[in-house]
Amino acid sequence: MAKELEGFNFEQRHGKARVRVGRVWRSKDGCRHFMVEWNVNISLLSNCVAAYVRDDNSDIVATDTMKNTVYVKAKECSEQLSAEEFAILLGKHFTSFYPQVFTAIVKIVEKPWERISVNGQPHEHGFKLGSEKHTTEAIVQKSGVLQLTSGVEGLSLLKTTQSGFEGFIRDKYTALPETRERMLATEVTASWRFSDISSVKLKMPNIHFLPVNISSKDHGSIVKFDDDVYLPTDEPHGSIEASLSRFWSKM
Amino acid sequence: MAKELEGFNFEQRHGKARVRVGRVWRSKDGCRHFMVEWNVNISLLSNCVAAYVRDDNSDIVATDTMKNTVYVKAKECSEQLSAEEFAILLGKHFTSFYPQVFTAIVKIVEKPWERISVNGQPHEHGFKLGSEKHTTEAIVQKSGVLQLTSGVEGLSLLKTTQSGFEGFIRDKYTALPETRERMLATEVTASWRFSDISSVKLKMPNIHFLPVNISSKDHGSIVKFDDDVYLPTDEPHGSIEASLSRFWSKM
Amino acid sequence: MAKELEGFNFEQRHGKARVRVGRVWRSKDGCRHFMVEWNVNISLLSNCVAAYVRDDNSDIVATDTMKNTVYVKAKECSEQLSAEEFAILLGKHFTSFYPQVFTAIVKIVEKPWERISVNGQPHEHGFKLGSEKHTTEAIVQKSGVLQLTSGVEGLSLLKTTQSGFEGFIRDKYTALPETRERMLATEVTASWRFSDISSVKLKMPNIHFLPVNISSKDHGSIVKFDDDVYLPTDEPHGSIEASLSRFWSKM
Amino acid sequence: MAKELEGFNFEQRHGKARVRVGRVWRSKDGCRHFMVEWNVNISLLSNCVAAYVRDDNSDIVATDTMKNTVYVKAKECSEQLSAEEFAILLGKHFTSFYPQVFTAIVKIVEKPWERISVNGQPHEHGFKLGSEKHTTEAIVQKSGVLQLTSGVEGLSLLKTTQSGFEGFIRDKYTALPETRERMLATEVTASWRFSDISSVKLKMPNIHFLPVNISSKDHGSIVKFDDDVYLPTDEPHGSIEASLSRFWSKM
Known part of the structure; x- marks a missing residue:
């Protein structure tokens, strides 16, 4: 995370914040829908001093690429999964796919969409926003070491x-x-x-x-x-x- | 609401906004608590051109007085009442108590505090904030004519x-x-x-x-x-x- | 604006809100840049009861189309213009281009980007955000009657x-x-x-x-x-x- | 900051956040006014396990007392001072006045009130809100060791x-x-x-x-x-x- 420059420590991270993604899954008969809305925040720690010192971006993962990755990976998840599982999945992807990235910090805030009940029956595809939010943070090292936090806010x-x-x-x-x-x-x-x-x-x-x-x-x-x-x-x-x-x- | 000044119409209103009040009522045995939190917005239309033209405040209801009135009236309500009833009560007070006030506009937004359930039983005095808010507006004329609106937001x-x-x-x-x-x-x-x-x-x-x-x-x-x-x-x-x-x- | 339905008045408007557009103009030598950032809100009043009653959208201007129009018209403005002029231009477009639209209400809030000074000299292309915002609203009737309001907020x-x-x-x-x-x-x-x-x-x-x-x-x-x-x-x-x-x- | 409880570390801090204070100073002739508006956030680290374990508050500084202290100390500052100086002054007070407090963290955000100019002359007592905010944080140890940070936001x-x-x-x-x-x-x-x-x-x-x-x-x-x-x-x-x-x- 740190690079010594003539007696100084230099630390940096870059990433993409507020990447919002909605994902819908359907039951086998297509009738019952499950959905999540996640607000994803990615920070990557990597060896990219060249970008600062020599104006050389060859080690830089564009933040637009990080955003696309969220959508592609969400698409690839054909089975419903938790915010924790998705954060880990993203963190592992960034640290294994890019040699330059040694740590990925992925935070997710999940919007509290709750299935509506009509006449005491859960609706197939209708949702209403609740109040408190579920949060998670996965810090994934290239070595595979993982630190996972879950929480609630609001x-x-x-x-x-x-x-x-x-x-x-x-x-x-x-x-x-x-x-x-x-x-x-x-x-x-x-x-x-x-x-x-x-x-x-x-x-x-x-x-x-x-x-x-x-x-x-x-x-x-x-x-x-x-x-x-x-x-x-x-x-x-x-x-x-x-x-x-x-x-x-x-x- | 309007006063002609040399070929111009002059209209004004003044009031107090964002007056927040919490009110707790207790069951006769004191065990069960009921509570509301209201955000009250008062606008008074009155004859007070003197304040603008002659720097004479003798027809002015201070907005601090309006705020106090909210608290005093909330105190006087010994029985639980709805936001609509409280808005009307305030509007009638301002238009009847002050000769200068011909119209009172009282808006209330109620915070969605919901009684908590513990083990399937409603808790006596614990509450949790929900999501959408109940709103009301009472426009009360000195003549007693009343226009009442109820709504929901969020x-x-x-x-x-x-x-x-x-x-x-x-x-x-x-x-x-x-x-x-x-x-x-x-x-x-x-x-x-x-x-x-x-x-x-x-x-x-x-x-x-x-x-x-x-x-x-x-x-x-x-x-x-x-x-x-x-x-x-x-x-x-x-x-x-x-x-x-x-x-x-x-x- | 109103359509009587069995003893009722029905009024509706639809539009696109929070359409943000940035526009840059350059001096002839290309060195000096001028820029604005506008947040545009469009409401159209039109004859579109069919959409409500018969599920027939053939008289509906899609709000996505309204958004595109903001960008196309901003592009067509090759000379710098004021928020007021742009609001009028949009309002006239919607009421003249679409037979169904009889009134257009266009509101614009301009972000207070101010040219930076460096060593007492205005910078060619650097800007800093100031505080209060300039606002405008143009209400344009198909007849050409125009009501224009300008203001400030914040x-x-x-x-x-x-x-x-x-x-x-x-x-x-x-x-x-x-x-x-x-x-x-x-x-x-x-x-x-x-x-x-x-x-x-x-x-x-x-x-x-x-x-x-x-x-x-x-x-x-x-x-x-x-x-x-x-x-x-x-x-x-x-x-x-x-x-x-x-x-x-x-x- | 930490107290071991049966193999666990326990860390806590308490304080008062969003204490807003305005302070006006006048020139000797009383004509020229200087003013600041500060939003003060205080966190105290202290030995107060008794409050958690034995319901004994005798080591607790009430957060209401912290708030009052901000106002009293602001009053005592008869000469204009910077946000940094005020943060240090508060931090030193809390760590020296209370034996229980070993560290005080005082953050201040200063609202950007700027003197108005009228006809090219600075006004005596008129101010206008600017944009970016000045921030500071003083971390003061009972030993007197001080860590001071200044910054800007917005x-x-x-x-x-x-x-x-x-x-x-x-x-x-x-x-x-x-x-x-x-x-x-x-x-x-x-x-x-x-x-x-x-x-x-x-x-x-x-x-x-x-x-x-x-x-x-x-x-x-x-x-x-x-x-x-x-x-x-x-x-x-x-x-x-x-x-x-x-x-x-x-x-």
Whole structure:
């Protein structure tokens, strides 16, 4: 990944981002359809210093070629497969097909298309967009070593009670009252890594629902609020990130 | 709504946009929670030329006051109510409480918080964000005349077959082949109006899933594509808007 | 625009949105380049009830054809022209070329690419993206009647003093203190209409910079704030819309 | 940053994101105003396992307290300072004021408010929003060790000529023709690191302006395009990331 240039390290990667592909598979009788929509992001790490130093592109995989490869490989997958399997398949292709490429990083975000039900029956070919997205990342080395991560993003959750926050540090910058009862909301981004090592990573911002309290010097509050009216707000938000891993890991 | 100034018409409205409010109601035993999150947009039409011409704000309802009113009225609603009912309640308040206000336009977008199920049972106080949003607009006149619209936005739908497009005008600007089989996707924005008159309005952009066809002058296509690999794209998109109404209506 | 169906009015329009086109023109010696990037939105009003009622598309202009037309017409413009001129040119084309089309609505948003200066000299072919965008809309009737609007969007302005807000209505919902000194910020959307009639329309939301005031029951505020520290916020915001027109106009 | 739990590593950080602060300074005579708007993101690494394991918050700095600190410290800065200086000041405060905090990561994005000129003269207190944003990140250790990064984001650049792409790998997935002349556009995200070590990091996606080529099997292209009409598109885009550093660095 690195090439020393007169006492400097030079690192680079190039790729194609936001390659969107839809793939439809049909049951044998052609009636029942299965479909996925993937947003694919490819980064290749390769020996291509010549392109930077000598204006020589002979070791460069054009990003347009990477895009085409996504479509060709999607076509070749005659059986339905998971985003994880497709990411690995692409990663293995790039590292084995091109001598110059030593690492391929393939990320996929899957749009949550869900089969529609009509009168309690699943529809043959109708789909509706759901909410949270499934994500995956495959890092494939030329040696065949593989690091696979799966995850979810955009999962918004909320509970209206049974959350408190007490006993925290109080100092001259502290204005927040302690509470045994508050609204708790978050948008989960989570990922978990497979292989010999395994780890879990969580990002759960604290999306605040502030209890509303109106005061007027002129007329006083008209209504005494007791925490059933809230101001939901996106910014600022609390941020909490944590990871748990065997032996070693980086956050 | 209009005031003639030396041969000109002057029209103005002012209000508060993006007022977000969360409201929780509890069952009598306090165990079961019901909640809504609304994004409220208020516009008031009033006689307030003095503010523009003589720098006299004595007829102006401060937009901060409008915001507070949302919270106070939400608090006063001790029973759960719909977004439509809350929009009407606010509109009636502004047009009756302030002599200067002759029309109030209140729009509400409701966030799709859905009760979570755990082991097949609805959870008491846990919610998850869904996808499409419920919308409403109440236009309330001082006379009491009311125009109410309900709708939905962000409803993404797709079908993988049984859509065609044939027999359209062909001329020198036409490159699109005719097809009896294509993917059809859209994001529905719909609204329907109540009262003595009724109308329905639909906005259904045609979100294209383009069949992928790769050709290379050097090597030719490797794979013959037959419409099961698609390029989904947000732009450009086809736009279709239609309205159906009794007697008269404006689009 | 309307077709009566058994006591109902039916109105529809269809078109192509988000058609992006870049156009480069060169000086006679080929050295100096001029370029624009336009995002074009076309809506056509036409007699095409047959498509809805009898599944007959013979009166339909395919939206793909509209998109191609943008590129062909951009190509045909061998001399640099304004977004207004291009919108009119497209509108006249659609209403004259297609017997079925009685009205064309063409909106263009121009991206603010600005020529770069190097060492005080304008660069021949280098551009940098600026901030606010130029907009235009041409509504062209088959009769040739034209209504043209020009405007600007995304122009964010701010002044740190010499704005006040006093003397407004105070009631039990009012908490806002009066002030003779406040920060004022807005994002201007403006448009002006040409022809025998003329009008101006302004949309200037009040983007709040709230003076910060921290209080803690435990320790009291450490710092007395006097309005030089602000909390900028996007929501909620005040909304102000106004239009001024000769004789008649709609907001 | 890490705490071993029965053979696992546990890493966590918490903080407050999207804390927006505006700060105004005045010249001695009060006439000339200087202002900044910063979006501050704070992450603290601290010993607070007790909060996770024993529900004991006594080592927790509330994220609301972090937010207040931003405002108090902004107030205390009576002289105008840079985003870099403010990030360091905050980082040093958190690591020195709280025994539990061993590392503070403070990121600031500065909104590009630019002084307005009226009749060629700089205005005293009027500002207009520009385009690209200045960014900074200070990582401060309790030991006092500091790592400072400055950067820019959102700088969109384009040149209409003198870019080519030739001689790249051609294989069966390659459809892109070679070219000696193309439009080149990008949105630069760059950062550079200070201290004993120094490095530069660049992220320059290739935002494609595709030459338009229309072909119709029915009528053939009407216009022969020769690369002065382009389709600008945001997705997919090429991605290029590179870093250059003395001795060692991570991308």
